Amino acid sequence: KQEVTQIPAALSVPEGENLVLNCSFTDSAIYNLQWFRQDPGKGLTSLLLIQSSQREQTSGRLNASLDKSSGRSTLYIAASQPGDSATYLCAASYGNNRLAFGKGNQVVVIP
Amino acid sequence: DAGVTQSPTHLIKTRGQQVTLRCSPKSGHDTVSWYQQALGQGPQFIFQYYEEEERQRGNFPDRFSGHQFPNYSSELNVNALLLGDSALYLCASSLDRSNYGYTFGSGTRLTVV
Numbered sequence: 447k448q449e450v451t452q453i454p455a456a457l458s459v460p461e462g463e464n465l466v467l468n469c470s471f472t473d474s475a476i477y478n479l480q481w482f483r484q485d486p487g488k489g490l491t492s493l494l495l496i497q498s499s500q501r502e503q504t505s506g507r508l509n510a511s512l513d514k515s516s517g518r519s520t521l522y523i524a525a526s527q528p529g530d531s532a533t534y535l536c537a538a539s540y541g542n543n544r545l546a547f548g549k550g551n552q553v554v555v556i557p
Numbered sequence: 558d559a560g561v562t563q564s565p566t567h568l569i570k571t572r573g574q575q576v577t578l579r580c581s582p583k584s585g586h587d588t589v590s591w592y593q594q595a596l597g598q599g600p601q602f603i604f605q606y607y608e609e610e611e612r613q614r615g616n617f618p619d620r621f622s623g624h625q626f627p628n629y630s631s632e633l634n635v636n637a638l639l640l641g642d643s644a645l646y647l648c649a650s651s652l653d654r655s656n657y658g659y660t661f662g663s664g665t666r667l668t669v670v
Contacts, residue, residue: 450599480658489563489647489663490600497656535599537659543613544590545649545659547599 448473450538452548460556465523467551469536474514477541481510481521484533484550493534494521526555561662563648569668570638576667578633582650583660588612589631590659591623592647600647606631607653635667643669 451470459465469479478497482490494503494510496519502511507524523530533552537545562581570576582589588607592600602615606625625631629650635642645666649659 478656478658482661487645487666489561490649490661492658492660495658537599539656539658543588543605544602544615545592545600547601549597549599 448538448540448546450536450546450548452534452536452551454551455549456552456554458554458556459526461526461528463526465521465526465530465553465555467521467523467534467536467553469519469521469548471517471519471538471546473538473540474517475540476512476514477539479510479512479519480537480539480545481508481519482535482537484535486533490535526553528555528557531555561648561650561660563646563662563665565665566663567666567668569670571670572638572640574638575634575636576638578635578646578648578665578667579630580633580648580650580662581630582648586650586652586660587629588651588653589625589629590649590651591631591633592649593617594645594647594664596644603633638669640669643667 449472481493496512509522533550535550537547590605591603594600604614609625620636645664648662651659
């Protein structure tokens with residue numbers, strides 16, 4: 447079964463600190479992994495997409511890594527800001543036309 | 558460049574009723590997937606449509622059905638609504654056979670009372 451786990455479920459950090467969010471997946475035969483941001487009651491905004499052949503992707507203050515052998519991806523957010531407060535979801539694609547999502551990391555950045 | 562558009566944004570229905578949700582994919586995308594997200598949970602795959610046919614289905618009962626139109630837009634229908642169907646319904650579009658990820662809409666919040 448293709449399961450995705452995100453730990454911790456919730457975390458709070460002071461403004462300016464770096465955020466590290468972890469995502470684990472059970473099946474290493476992954477096509478790609480996508481990180482999303484979700485604000486309360488809203489849809490999903492794609493942040494980064496890492497292909498299986500890549501080890502990391504960067505966009506501004508965001509960096510995501512992918513380690514297929516260990517079944518892990520990490521999202522780094524540098525110098526966190528209150529506007530970064532949201533739920534971050536990772537989703538694994540196995541080429542079977544569906545995404546397997548974790549439950550998300552709910553982040554609060556304290557001013 | 559219009560992204561994925563979903564309507565309506567909010568909906569309240571009574572148990573036993575039927576509901577139809579609508580989705581227009583991102584320009585250039587030909588594949589539409591539907592997900593259900595309960596409060597505090599990750600989205601769960603309902604089904605995917607491509608070339609006007611249901612290509613794959615998740616673990617949802619037959620009360621959930623869908624349709625894709627020639628212009629790639631899609632509808633999700635839910636019959637005999639249950640309280641447990643209350644959730645955020647998300648539509649995602651993609652380009653078939655590509656590996657460029659999915660684009661999600663803002664969702665429809667369905668409340669069943």
